[in-house]
Amino acid sequence: MQISSRFTIALHIFAAMDVFGKDYKITSDFLAGSIQVNSVIIRNILSQLRNAGLIKVSRGTGGAELAKAPEEITFYDIYAAVESVEDGKLFRFHKNPNPDCPVGRNIHLLLDDMLDDIQDAMEKEMKRYTVADLNGGIEDLIGAETSENQIGVEAENQAGTETEA
């Protein structure tokens, strides 16, 4: 099984808040336009991010904004906020190992630490990335995009990009 798209949608939300936050009110409809999923899905995810203390959402008037500095919001915070996993465990366990079998009786004891190690490795890497990285990255990408189109000569000189005709 894969981790649900709520996580990438949430990351998309943060990137959009950075790019458009100054010029637009970040409503669920606005976000739904960029992400192209139903605005109720967006609102549910916004609620989860709000409950986790990562953003503030204005009722009535509308709009979302960060509740913390971008450097203080890690990918793990976002993942934990939107991915509602039972017990926070990444690996699902078969439910009824046989207690009358030496292996069945000990399988949890055997695996739990190892599986936790693996999950920890993932979560530790998730904590290395923050919304600040997201913001820097999306700004660079959009910047590169506009310089490609508007001052293509520079781009050619630097990177030798082949332009058609």
Add this chain to the structure above:
Amino acid sequence: MQISSRFTIALHIFAAMDVFGKDYKITSDFLAGSIQVNSVIIRNILSQLRNAGLIKVSRGTGGAELAKAPEEITFYDIYAAVESVEDGKLFRFHKNPNPDCPVGRNIHLLLDDMLDDIQDAMEKEMKRYTVADLNGGIEDLIGAETSENQIGVEAENQAGTETEA
């Protein structure tokens, strides 16, 4: 979403093969008795492990055995064999980010490397564990169990375990 229990079932299978392989023929019914899931589930997982070259399964006569040395079978090999994830990607992506939006147009470029890093961290940790670790671990646990019951005095002397009454 969690990773499916096929992974822990597969690990259970390897542990059972180690503990019982010398005294019993490891059939899907035998395994189903320890894991307590339907034997067809077991057979499907055995087939996936066989297709990945990790075990050999005897048709007709029945029974499963390792196809490689225990040290050469990593948790990642097992995970990859049984967890049929699209493109091998851990993170599901929302399908239709808006190409007319600068963020929607760049979100994949923005996230793909970061998400791959996170997935790599998990898979790298998975590669550190092998079936040999599994075997050593389950043998230790079962050994500790029997010494608790049969020569409880030793266990008390060593670990100061509290026994009731």
Add this chain to the structure above:
DNA sequence: AATCAATGTAATAACTTTCGTTATAACGAT
């Protein structure tokens, strides 16, 4: 060659989770 225990695999269904959609109440500024 017939038997038998076992695997391989298809088909179906129950169950769970995700995602989409509609509907409605509540909010807050104007």
Add this chain to the structure above:
DNA sequence: ATCGTTATAACGAAAGTTATTACATTGATT
């Protein structure tokens, strides 16, 4: 009071997991 918006419930469609039944096939044994 109105209007745009959020909050949330309810329902359903779609996809994935797990369980179960069924049956053809295999290969050793007799």
